[in-house]
Amino acid sequence: MEKDLPYDGPLFDAHSHAADESALKLMVGTGRKFGVERALLILHSPQSSRFRELYPGRFVFAKFFFGNTLLTDDPTGIRNEIASMREQGYSVAKMHFAPSWRDRIPEGAKPIPPVNDGQFDMFFGLLSDFQVPVVIHIADPDTYYATKYSNSEVYGTKESHIGDFEKRLSRSAHLRFQAAHFGAQPELSRLDNLGRMFDTYPNLYVDTGSARWMARELGKDPKRARAFVTRYCRRILFGTDCVARSLEREYYEGRFLTERLLWETNVRGVPLPFVDEDTKNSGGTFINGLSLSRSVLKRIYWENALALYGT
Numbered sequence: 566m567e568k569d570l571p572y573d574g575p576l577f578d579a580h581s582h583a584a585d586e587s588a589l590k591l592m593v594g595t596g597r598k599f600g601v602e603r604a605l606l607i608l609h610s611p612q613s614s615r616f617r618e619l620y621p622g623r624f625v626f627a628k629f630f631f632g633n634t635l636l637t638d639d640p641t642g643i644r645n646e647i648a649s650m651r652e653q654g655y656s657v658a659k660m661h662f663a664p665s666w667r668d669r670i671p672e673g674a675k676p677i678p679p680v681n682d683g684q685f686d687m688f689f690g691l692l693s694d695f696q697v698p699v700v701i702h703i704a705d706p707d708t709y710y711a712t713k714y715s716n717s718e719v720y721g722t723k724e725s726h727i728g729d730f731e732k733r734l735s736r737s738a739h740l741r742f743q744a745a746h747f748g749a750q751p752e753l754s755r756l757d758n759l760g761r762m763f764d765t766y767p768n769l770y771v772d773t774g775s776a777r778w779m780a781r782e783l784g785k786d787p788k789r790a791r792a793f794v795t796r797y798c799r800r801i802l803f804g805t806d807c808v809a810r811s812l813e814r815e816y817y818e819g820r821f822l823t824e825r826l827l828w829e830t831n832v833r834g835v836p837l838p839f840v841d842e843d844t845k846n847s848g849g850t851f852i853n854g855l856s857l858s859r860s861v862l863k864r865i866y867w868e869n870a871l872a873l874y875g876t
């Protein structure tokens with residue numbers, strides 16, 4: 566365990582990805598130094614049995630569903646795919662709805678409809694029937710919308726993407742959603758809306774994935790962020806969004822350390838230990854700690870994830 570960090574209990578990383586076995590070994594080893602004992606691991610190819618063998622009891626596996634799969638007109642196929650998820654070792658579904666999809670659609674192909682579209686009802690209905698919770702990426706940082714998605718005719722607005730997701734929360738009220746990256750709303754101006762969504766939809770949870778996004782935005786007013794996280798601590802899950810692809814230990818260390826400093830300590834102005842592309846030309850990102858209480862930390866680090874995914 567790293568020295569000088571106040572919390573000494575276990576952590577459950579509720580948002581991580583696996584791409585490569587050697588990188589996964591490095592991610593797990595580095596995670597252990599920071600107290601990470603379990604993790605939700607998103608797989609983009611079927612490796613769950615191999616990883617389960619290598620790390621027994623450590624992972625809950627999420628299966629990645631691509632947009633086109635969701636739009637299938639073969640109800641039996643998709644039903645079988647969801648019905649056999651547990652057998653294949655998966656207990657969670659991962660989906661990605663974000664403006665960057667627009668750039669990946671081949672010329673002339675139909676755009677992927679918004680997440681609340683009726684065409685997705687069957688898919689979400691099946692997940693609900695089989696009680697498979699969803700980790701879902703609904704939108705990106707405000708900084709992206711101000712730059713690479715500034716053409717809202719092409720990419721839509723962040724408000725519309727959050728609004729579409731809200732309609733899905735309402736349409737699929739019996740399905741539990743973990744909206745990645747603080748529901749895409751760690752920006753201070755968005756916290757009130759996120760709080761309203763928590764109050765309205767008991768099926769909504771969020772994770773804290775992307776250390777730099779959380780540190781950059783929540784650290785702008787640690788006192789207010791502390792009050793928010795404390796109030797909604799039953800709905801927030803610690804997550805790093807680390808992708809086990811890099812073979813550089815510093816990549817993992819930087820993310821784990823940043824989040825632990827952010828949640829646990831009262832540090833001020835600590836430079837982010839890696840480059841934040843969104844602020845590198847405007848002075849950089851600095852960590853200002855929220856100094857959360859031990860009972861709140863225990864919830865977001867461990868108990869909430871166990872309640873949602875654990876056995």
Ligand SMILES: [Zn+2]
Pocket residue numbers: 580582745774806
């Ligand atoms: Zn992710």
